[in-house]
Amino acid sequence: MARRPGGEMATRPLHFIWIADCSGSMASEAKIQELNNAIKEAIPHMKAVADENPNAEVLVRALRFSSGAQWHVPTPTPVADFRWADLSAGGVTDLGRALSMIADQLKIPPMTDRALPPVLVLLSDGQPTDDYATGLRALMDQPWGKKAVRVAIAIGSDADHDVLQQFIGHTEIKPLVAKNPEALVRHIRWVSTAVLKAASAPASRVGAGGSFDTNVHIPETHDSGPTPSSSNDVW
Amino acid sequence: MGEVGVGWVGVGASVVGASHERAKKRNQDAIAWYPASQTGESLIVAVADGHGGERYVRSRCGAELAVEAAIHELRTLIHGGVATGPGKLSALSRFVHEHLPRRLCTEWERRVASHADASPLTEEELSFAGSPRIAYGCTVLAALVSSEYLIYLQLGDGDILEVLDDGSVSRPLTLDERLIGNETTSLASSKPWREVRVVFQPLVDSPPCLVLLSTDGYANSFRDDGAFLRVGSDLVEIIRSEGLSALDSGLKSWLEEASTAGSGDDVTVGVVWRIDQSADDQDPVETNSWHADDASAGPASVGDSPSTSIPESPSESAEVLDHGRP
Numbered sequence: 001m002a003r004r005p006g007g008e009m010a011t012r013p014l015h016f017i018w019i020a021d022c023s024g025s026m027a028s029e030a031k032i033q034e035l036n037n038a039i040k041e042a043i044p045h046m047k048a049v050a051d052e053n054p055n056a057e058v059l060v061r062a063l064r065f066s067s068g069a070q071w072h073v074p075t076p077t078p079v080a081d082f083r084w085a086d087l088s089a090g091g092v093t094d095l096g097r098a099l100s101m102i103a104d105q106l107k108i109p110p111m112t113d114r115a116l117p118p119v120l121v122l123l124s125d126g127q128p129t130d131d132y133a134t135g136l137r138a139l140m141d142q143p144w145g146k147k148a149v150r151v152a153i154a155i156g157s158d159a160d161h162d163v164l165q166q167f168i169g170h171t172e173i174k175p176l177v178a179k180n181p182e183a184l185v186r187h188i189r190w191v192s193t194a195v196l197k198a199a200s201a202p203a204s205r206v207g208a209g210g211s212f213d214t215n216v217h218i219p220e221t222h223d224s225g226p227t228p229s230s231s232n233d234v235w
Numbered sequence: 236m237g238e239v240g241v242g243w244v245g246v247g248a249s250v251v252g253a254s255h256e257r258a259k260k261r262n263q264d265a266i267a268w269y270p271a272s273q274t275g276e277s278l279i280v281a282v283a284d285g286h287g288g289e290r291y292v293r294s295r296c297g298a299e300l301a302v303e304a305a306i307h308e309l310r311t312l313i314h315g316g317v318a319t320g321p322g323k324l325s326a327l328s329r330f331v332h333e334h335l336p337r338r339l340c341t342e343w344e345r346r347v348a349s350h351a352d353a354s355p356l357t358e359e360e361l362s363f364a365g366s367p368r369i370a371y372g373c374t375v376l377a378a379l380v381s382s383e384y385l386i387y388l389q390l391g392d393g394d395i396l397e398v399l400d401d402g403s404v405s406r407p408l409t410l411d412e413r414l415i416g417n418e419t420t421s422l423a424s425s426k427p428w429r430e431v432r433v434v435f436q437p438l439v440d441s442p443p444c445l446v447l448l449s450t451d452g453y454a455n456s457f458r459d460d461g462a463f464l465r466v467g468s469d470l471v472e473i474i475r476s477e478g479l480s481a482l483d484s485g486l487k488s489w490l491e492e493a494s495t496a497g498s499g500d501d502v503t504v505g506v507v508w509r510i511d512q513s514a515d516d517q518d519p520v521e522t523n524s525w526h527a528d529d530a531s532a533g534p535a536s537v538g539d540s541p542s543t544s545i546p547e548s549p550s551e552s553a554e555v556l557d558h559g560r561p
Contacts, residue, residue, distance in 0.1 A: 001481070001484060001485045001488065002473045002477050002481040002482075002485050003469075003473075004485075004489045004492060005465070005466045005469035005470045005473060005489065006457055006462055006463060006465050006466035006469060006493075007457060007458065007459075007461060007462025007463070007465045008457065008458040008462050009456050009457055009458065009462070009492075009493060009496040009497045010456075010457065010458040010496075010497060011496070011497060011498075011499075012455060012497075012498060012499075052257075053254065053499075054499075055253060055254050055494075055497070055498060055499025055500075056499075112459065113410075113412075113415045114415075114454070114455050114457075114459075115415075115416070116416065116417070117416040117417070143412075143413075143415055143416075144415070144416070147415065147416040147418065201254050201258070201499070206286065206369075206372055206418075206419065206420070206421040206423050206424055
């Protein structure tokens with residue numbers, strides 16, 4: 001048989017980015033350490049999901065923000081090779097700076113037009129201290145920013161749900177709320193598995209022309225939105 | 236030697252996506268040809284890609300209806316249904332740009348309505364889709380190649396490539412930059428004819444030696460656009476060195492490899508190859524022909540995917556027997 005026509009083949013990249021609030025308040029009641037533990041625990045499950053969907057190349061990164069923002073894992077890392085170094089907390093909450101840096105990475109290039117919709121997971125326990133709206137606009141100005149699957153986890157009782165909802169950009173999807181370590185683990189596990197799985201095999205969707213809608217069907221969770229206080233809440 | 240005329244022969248294949256096989260989903264693509272022999276002085280190929288998401292509960296059928304509709308509309312042009320005589324090309328160009336998009340979309344909607352009448356959507360299907368048009372949602376691409384002109388049309392994602400005799404590859408329709416991340420325009424869109432892109436190309440100089448249509452699962456299987464465009468020039472090389480039979484026998488497995496190693500999506504490709512024929516003896520000239528053995532056999536069914544059979548006479552109803560897919 002004649003050789004296959006065409007150049008090199010490749011699976012489709014799926015960029016998964018943790019956007020973690022490392023402000024000073026995250027140091028209280030060990031929230032930052034619980035965040036570290038939850039992400040570390042989620043890694044094997046992300047690998048399992050990636051193994052089930054070999055046509056999506058899951059590439060993981062992490063950005064931390066407090067006073068300014070820095071890449072914690074700057075290089076898109078195949079999930080099989082992804083390792084988590086603990087984050088520490090201190091400083092303010094420069095969410096706008098973080099979103100601007102994410103926006104830069106979602107431009108084409110370095111993104112390509114054959115990628116799968118990226119997954120952006122924002123974790124925060126408080127209110128932004130910089131101009132977050134400009135950063136959010138920069139993100140949404142990018143086609144890949146608009147098409148990204150954006151989920152948010154509100155850590156504790158002081159998180160700004162309005163800001164998180166604006167980041168999500170879909171009224172029917174609410175921020176996940178974690179008022180204790182168990183809930184944080186559960187939410188991080190969910191975004192690392194169910195959401196990742198949905199993003200790994202999106203169907204075509206009618207859209208184009210500026211729609212904010214993502215074509216990834218995010219599975220339902222009954223664990224989002226404001227919840228009444230319970231005795232398990234420590235944050 | 237008499238004047239050399241132009242003829243065309245087509246080879247196509249459609250494979251279910253590797254990820255769809257894992258999820259036990261069926262191939263949502265379709266491909267169709269006119270005439271059924273896939274060869275002639277004029278040839279039409281159409282491919283379509285059903286959306287496959289949970290709303291698009293009948294998009295596999297929608298894709299079948301889309302290729303039928305494209306063939307139905309384009310074949311009237313072959314049989315002089317739009318224009319003949321002096322000024323024909325200008326009239327055809329106007330028709331293609333001003334009327335063909337709406338006619339295609341209307342014909343598809345008519346077929347969808349007819350199918351839904353005969354087999355009404357269930358309550359469950361309607362709860363997902365909201366309307367029949369959405370339920371059957373799909374893209375469509377088509378090419379009409381003849382001795383005088385070429386017509387390309389596209390609604391939604393997918394690719395059309397032209398390869399010239401020197402091996403250079405181009406897209407007759409520019410990419411729609413909005414279509415990333417599996418988002419696409421569609422026959423299910425509101426006023427879909429506004430999204431149909433068309434090209435009418437009178438053949439002044441040498442026509443392309445190869446035209447390729449593919450659903451987006453194929454291009455998405457390559458590392459970048461350059462790697463995908465190489466398919467065009469490589470196919471020309473393969474056909475010239477090993478004959479059309481090499482394309483015929485290899486295409487299905489190449490598409491399976493693409494889906495497995497690349498996108499995981501359904502992959503459908505239609506290839507049209509130019510045959511230069513001498514008016515004296517009707518035998519294909521050597522430089523751009525397939526082998527005599529292949530010519531007598533015709534472009535046989537590809538692997539497990541028999542070609543779509545469209546009746547040749549315009550007076551017959553366009554009854555599509557199958558759509559070239561497993």
